[in-house]
Amino acid sequence: MSFRAIVFDAYGTLYDVQSVLALTTELCGDKGEAVTQIWRLKQLEYSWLRGLMGDYEDFWSITRSSLNFALKSVGVEPTRSLCERLMNKYLDLDPYPEAHAALSSLTQCKRAILSNGSTHMLSTLVHASGIAALLDAVISVDLARTYKPNPACYALVEQTLDIPKADVLFVSSNGFDVAGAKHFGFKVAWIQRAGPSTSQSDPRLGPSQLFRALRGRAEEFGQQPDYRVGTLTDVASLL
Amino acid sequence: MSFRAIVFDAYGTLYDVQSVLALTTELCGDKGEAVTQIWRLKQLEYSWLRGLMGDYEDFWSITRSSLNFALKSVGVEPTRSLCERLMNKYLDLDPYPEAHAALSSLTQCKRAILSNGSTHMLSTLVHASGIAALLDAVISVDLARTYKPNPACYALVEQTLDIPKADVLFVSSNGFDVAGAKHFGFKVAWIQRAGPSTSQSDPRLGPSQLFRALRGRAEEFGQQPDYRVGTLTDVASLL
Numbered sequence: 394m395s396f397r398a399i400v401f402d403a404y405g406t407l408y409d410v411q412s413v414l415a416l417t418t419e420l421c422g423d424k425g426e427a428v429t430q431i432w433r434l435k436q437l438e439y440s441w442l443r444g445l446m447g448d449y450e451d452f453w454s455i456t457r458s459s460l461n462f463a464l465k466s467v468g469v470e471p472t473r474s475l476c477e478r479l480m481n482k483y484l485d486l487d488p489y490p491e492a493h494a495a496l497s498s499l500t501q502c503k504r505a506i507l508s509n510g511s512t513h514m515l516s517t518l519v520h521a522s523g524i525a526a527l528l529d530a531v532i533s534v535d536l537a538r539t540y541k542p543n544p545a546c547y548a549l550v551e552q553t554l555d556i557p558k559a560d561v562l563f564v565s566s567n568g569f570d571v572a573g574a575k576h577f578g579f580k581v582a583w584i585q586r587a588g589p590s591t592s593q594s595d596p597r598l599g600p601s602q603l604f605r606a607l608r609g610r611a612e613e614f615g616q617q618p619d620y621r622v623g624t625l626t627d628v629a630s631l632l
Numbered sequence: 633m634s635f636r637a638i639v640f641d642a643y644g645t646l647y648d649v650q651s652v653l654a655l656t657t658e659l660c661g662d663k664g665e666a667v668t669q670i671w672r673l674k675q676l677e678y679s680w681l682r683g684l685m686g687d688y689e690d691f692w693s694i695t696r697s698s699l700n701f702a703l704k705s706v707g708v709e710p711t712r713s714l715c716e717r718l719m720n721k722y723l724d725l726d727p728y729p730e731a732h733a734a735l736s737s738l739t740q741c742k743r744a745i746l747s748n749g750s751t752h753m754l755s756t757l758v759h760a761s762g763i764a765a766l767l768d769a770v771i772s773v774d775l776a777r778t779y780k781p782n783p784a785c786y787a788l789v790e791q792t793l794d795i796p797k798a799d800v801l802f803v804s805s806n807g808f809d810v811a812g813a814k815h816f817g818f819k820v821a822w823i824q825r826a827g828p829s830t831s832q833s834d835p836r837l838g839p840s841q842l843f844r845a846l847r848g849r850a851e852e853f854g855q856q857p858d859y860r861v862g863t864l865t866d867v868a869s870l871l
Contacts, residue, residue: 427837431845435852441680442808442851446781446815458852466845542685569681576685598666603842606670606705612681613697 396502396580396632398556400532402565403508403515404486406584407496407524407625412487413479420475424467430600431466434607435459437569440509444540451511451535456483484517488524495625496527501632503554505530507547507563509540530554542573550579564628568612575616582631583611583618635741635819635871637795639771641804642747642754643725645823646735646763646864651726652718659714663706669839670705673846674698676808679748683779690750690774695722723756727763734864735766740871742793744769746786746802748779769793781812789818803867807851814855821867822850822857 404410410433417432418425436452436459443449450458460479464471496504505528508515512533519525532553537545550561563574566584574581586609598606611617620631643649649672656671657664675691675698682688699718703710735743744767747754751772758764771792776784789800802818804810805825813820825848837845850856859870 427842427845431842434846438677438680438808438846439852441677441684442781442811442853444684445680445779446812447783448815448853458854462849462852466849540684542681544686569677572681573685576687598839598842600837600842603666603670603837603839606666607673607677610701610705613678613701614681614687615697 395560396562397560398503398505398529398550398554399499399562399564399628399632400505400507400550400579402563402567402570403506403510403518404567405586406564406566407492407506408486408488408518408522410486413482416479416482420478421464421467421469424469427467427600428463428469430604432460432463434604435462440540441569444543447539449538449540452509453480453511453514456480456514484514485521486518488522489625491624491626492522493524493527495628496524498626498629499632503529503556505532505550505554507532507534507541507550509534509546511535541570542576544573544577547574547577547579562628562631564625568608568610571618572612572614572616575618576614580620581618582620582622582628584625585621585623634799635801636799637742637744637768637789637793638738638801638803638867638871639744639746639789639818641802641806641809642745642749642757643806644825645803645805646731646745647725647727647757647761649725652721655718655721659717660703660706660708663708666706666839667702667708669843671699671702673843674701679779680808683782686778688777688779691748691772692719692750692753695719695753723753724760725757727761728864730863730865731761732763732766734867735763737865737868738871742768742795744771744789744793746771746773746780746789748773748785750774780809781815783812783816786813786816786818801867801870803864807847807849810857811851811853811855814857815853819859820857821859821861821870823864824860824862 414429417428421428439455439459461471512535515531532549534546558578561579563579564582566586571581571583653668656667660667678694678698700710751774754770771788773785797817800818802813803821805823810820810822
């Protein structure tokens with residue numbers, strides 16, 4: 394296929410949301426794993442709920458609310474200093490080790506991010522991780538004031554890059570995002586990163602296993618991604 | 633307060649979604665607990681995602697898709713006979729033991745259900761459980777072709793009962809539904825049924841504990857319910 398733009402999801406696709414785990418463990422001890430997973434699950438829930446309710450607040454606000462929820466849910470007091478340290482990590486998430494090389498290899502088309510993150514969060518993140526120079530655009534759903542998978546978010550790509558959706562390859566590791574991008578009309582590559590759940594031999598799932606069970610599979614929306622790849626560097630082979 | 637209508641959520645509020653557990657355990661063995669919790673979590677996710685995506689399918693379809701997901705996620709083959717038995721339980725969920733008495737005591741105003749369930753699911757459910765005669769209306773979001781907390785769903789109450797939202801008490805155990813109903817403008821009573829998470833002494837949460845952690849608390853949307861009650865029979869005291 395020939396694409397004029399490759400557009401990446403950010404959280405979970407270029408950046409490892411699980412990279413907060415070292416800090417949640419340092420600050421919350423043996424509750425760090427539960428905080429990590431509940432935080433991310435609630436962050437996604439809140440984006441969908443605020444989108445559906447028509448009551449937009451930006452992703453920084455949602456990330457803070459979901460952190461408050463996660464801490465309280467396991468009995469940790471969400472003090473200001475604790476929340477500040479954890480929130481700051483969201484501005485400096487680890488990129489996946491191959492992200493830099495993968496973006497560097499894609500020189501024959503436009504490269505962009507389309508993310509739920511706020512404009513400020515994304516700008517900070519791409520500069521902190523040294524990939525800002527490898528991107529032609531960083532598009533925040535802030536412009537549409539709703540969240541993926543609302544089609545208005547995916548429509549921002551054409552509005553920003555002036556490239557029609559038929560010429561766009563969208564890349565995400567998030568099943569709901571794959572479904573939303575397919576429904577919108579992009580060609581979609583799913584980074585199948587979480588792999589199958591490890592639950593099959595352990596009926597008592599811990600937080601990480603349950604997270605993988607909930608988020609690691611393709612969603613049952615009757616839509617399949619056009620491509621399934623194991624890692625970001627495989628994307629170049631789709632061009 | 634004087635209300636002209638009391639409107640109840642169905643799943644989790646009048647009917648115990650956890651009552652599928654005996655059957656999931658009978659059919660899936662020690663994976664029954666994980667199937668039960670993942671099924672419900674995904675069912676909610678799919679309602680929000682389809683609502684946000686603008687790609688409505690009714691709740692029967694969503695309940696089936698989320699069951700498929702849940703079974704696959706723990707390595708159980710979603711055979712037709714297995715799925716039929718589990719889906720049929722959703723048409724015959726156990727009402728909470730106090731539901732009949734609570735509805736019977738509320739004779740001074742209109743009584744209704746507003747639920748994500750499809751028209752067919754709800755009709756079957758209220759007849760199977762013997763509460764159909766205690767209700768003036770059973771309102772399905774089918775009419776709006778989207779899901780709670782989309783305000784269009786809550787607006788169905790006035791359209792159906794011809795009672796303005798200021799005169800409605802909405803009752804739900806689901807935190808997202810409480811937030812959505814408050815945002816819409818109802819007075820809201822939260823049935824705080826799940827109670828606090830039991831996780832505080834157990835860093836390794838199992839599926840039921842994680843479900844309670846995710847779903848048993850008030851959501852962090854900056855909106856509080858007007859009333860918090862422990863059980864359906866307490867609702868009469870609010871009138």
